Amino acid sequence: MIELRYSQMEAKALFYSENELFFDHWIQLHIIKCGKRTNAVDHSFGPKSRKHSWLIFVKNGEGVLKTGGGSYKFHEHCVFSTFPNQEFEYTFSGYSDIMWICFDEAVSILPNHLGLHPHSPVKYIEDFGKVEDAFDAMYSLSRSNLQSDQYRILSHFYALFAILTEKTREVRIPDASYADYAIRYFENNYMNDIYITDLAKTLGIESSYLSKLFKKQVGCSPIEYLTKVRIDKAKQLLKFPPYSIKNVAKAVGFSDPLYFSKIFKHYTGLNPTEFTKTT
Numbered sequence: 175m176i177e178l179r180y181s182q183m184e185a186k187a188l189f190y191s192e193n194e195l196f197f198d199h200w201i202q203l204h205i206i207k208c209g210k211r212t213n214a215v216d217h218s219f220g221p222k223s224r225k226h227s228w229l230i231f232v233k234n235g236e237g238v239l240k241t242g243g244g245s246y247k248f249h250e251h252c253v254f255s256t257f258p259n260q261e262f263e264y265t266f267s268g269y270s271d272i273m274w275i276c277f278d279e280a281v282s283i284l285p286n287h288l289g290l291h292p293h294s295p296v297k298y299i300e301d302f303g304k305v306e307d308a309f310d311a312m313y314s315l316s317r318s319n320l321q322s323d324q325y326r327i328l329s330h331f332y333a334l335f336a337i338l339t340e341k342t343r344e345v346r347i348p349d350a351s352y353a354d355y356a357i358r359y360f361e362n363n364y365m366n367d368i369y370i371t372d373l374a375k376t377l378g379i380e381s382s383y384l385s386k387l388f389k390k391q392v393g394c395s396p397i398e399y400l401t402k403v404r405i406d407k408a409k410q411l412l413k414f415p416p417y418s419i420k421n422v423a424k425a426v427g428f429s430d431p432l433y434f435s436k437i438f439k440h441y442t443g444l445n446p447t448e449f450t451k452t453t
C-alpha cells in the first residue's frame with residue numbers, strides 16, 4: 175500500500191481575487207488647519223473671503239450664514255461650507271460650539287460629492303455623533319508633530335467625507351413627520367440618485383403610503399418636489415459661470431444633460447442656454 179501524505183497547504187484550494195477600482199475623480203485633499211471654539215456668546219465672523227475651502231461643524235447653537243447674495247439659517251448638528259474667494263459672514267445667537275477644517279481641493283469635492291454649493295451651503299446630518307468624533311480626532315492629532323499622526327489625521331478626514339456622502343440609514347420617525355423628513359432628505363441629497371422606494375424603505379413604510387402622505391401635506395408628489403428642488407438648484411448654478419450645462423446637470427442629480435435640458439425647459443419655459451442669457 176502506498177501511503178499518500180498532503181501538507182496543509184496542498185489540501186487547500188487556491189483562491190485568488192482582484193477587483194478594479196473606479197472613481198469619478200481621484201480626490202486629492204490638502205488639510206491646512208483645524209480648530210474649535212467653545213462656549214462663545216453671540217459669536218460672529220466676517221464679512222470676509224478666504225482663498226481655501228472651509229467646513230464648519232455646528233455642535234451647538236444656531237445662527238445665520240450670509241454668502242453668495244443669500245441668507246441661510248443653520249442650527250446644531252449641521253455643517254456649512256465657505257468657498258474660495260467668496261465673501262461670507264455668519265452670526266450666532268446665544269451660546270455656540272463649533273469645529274472647523276480648512277483645506278484645498280484638487281477636485282471640487284464640496285459641490286460634486288457633498289452637495290454643498292455657494293447657494294446651498296448648509297447640510298444637516300443624521301449621524302452627527304460620528305462627524306463630531308472625526309472633528310475631535312483631527313483636532314487632537316493636529317497638536318502632534320509625528321508623521322504617523324499626520325496620516326491618522328488624513329484617515330479621519332477621509333472618513334468624515336465618507337460619512338457626509340453616505341446615504342441616510344434606516345430611521346424611525348412619527349407618521350406626521352414623514353413628509354418633513356422627505357423634504358429635508360431631498361434638499362440635502364438632490365445631487366445623488368434618489369429612489370422613492372428606497373426612501374420609503376428607510377422610513378419603514380410603503381412607497382405608495384409615503385407618496386400619499388407627501389401629496390396630502392405638500393400638494394405634489396415626492397418626485398415632482400424633488401425635480402423642482404433640482405431645477406431651482408440648477409437655476410442658481412447657471413447664474414455663475416464657468417459652470418457648464420453638463421456639470422450643472424450632474425451637480426443637481428441628472429446623469430443625462432439632454433434630459434436635464436428637456437426637464438429644465440418644461441419647468442422654466444427656457445432651455446439652460448437661453449436661461450443663462452437672461453441672468
